[in-house]
Amino acid sequence: TAKVGPVMLAFLVLFARDVGYVYRIRTITSEKLSWKSSIYVIILWEFASAVTPSVVGGTAVAVFILMKEGLKLGKALAYTMVTAIFDNLYFVLVAPFIFLIASGEIFPQNSAIESQIGKSLPTLFFISYGLIASYTLIMAFAVLVNPRWFKWILLRITSIKWLRKWRPYAYEQGAEIMMASKELRGKKYSYWIKIALSTLFIWTARYAMLNCV
Numbered sequence: 001t002a003k004v005g006p007v008m009l010a011f012l013v014l015f016a017r018d019v020g021y022v023y024r025i026r027t028i029t030s031e032k033l034s035w036k037s038s039i040y041v042i043i044l045w046e047f048a049s050a051v052t053p054s055v056v057g058g059t060a061v062a063v064f065i066l067m068k069e070g071l072k073l074g075k076a077l078a079y080t081m082v083t084a085i086f087d088n089l090y091f092v093l094v095a096p097f098i099f100l101i102a103s104g105e106i107f108p109q110n111s112a113i114e115s116q117i118g119k120s121l122p123t124l125f126f127i128s129y130g131l132i133a134s135y136t137l138i139m140a141f142a143v144l145v146n147p148r149w150f151k152w153i154l155l156r157i158t159s160i161k162w163l164r165k166w167r168p169y170a171y172e173q174g175a176e177i178m179m180a181s182k183e184l185r186g187k188k189y190s191y192w193i194k195i196a197l198s199t200l201f202i203w204t205a206r207y208a209m210l211n212c213v
Contacts, residue, residue: 010212017205078180
């Protein structure tokens with residue numbers, strides 16, 4: 001039987017995490033969403049993340065949720081991309097820090113799992129870390145630095161004969177990236193600092209909740 005104290009603490013941390021989510025989405029939208037709308041968006045976003053396949057994810061659904069709250073497509077795309085970039089960036093920056101603190105002793109010894117997948121857990125971790133880090137850096141560059149160049153690269157890649165069927169999709173993705181970048185251009189440093197700090201709070205609370213139970 002679970003003790004009441006840890007369970008109550010877990011609920012408290014869960015509540016704090018959701019407050020962080022609400023604050024962050026309102027900050028990302030430059031307070032265009034009211035507190036009530038921000039709560040509504042986060043509830044639906046979390047629900048979508050829980051019930052949709054991982055390939056789709058809550059982020060894809062979030063665009064439509066934000067548009068339902070009166071935001072235009074460009075803004076909705078920009079805000080969901082920012083949340084995805086910062087969420088991934090937390091893992092990219094914090095994972096090596098934890099790895100160093102623990103002196104690499106963060107992987108459970110499980111020969112059964114390793115025999116089934118044919119690779120060690122550390123190897124799989126570093127492969128996934130490299131993929132997430134690469135994806136995050138590419139998305140950050142595309143959205144925040146040079147979206148036009150990113151679109152050009154996508155179109156050049158899909159001009160290869162056996163990739164041409166993906167060209168319409170590449171054009172659409174490139175256009176969406178440029179639209180999102182336009183919405184985020186010229187934001188003050190304080191805007192990004194608030195998002196970074198709230199992301200740090202959210203994910204720290206998320207992992208702390210696991211330790212509570």
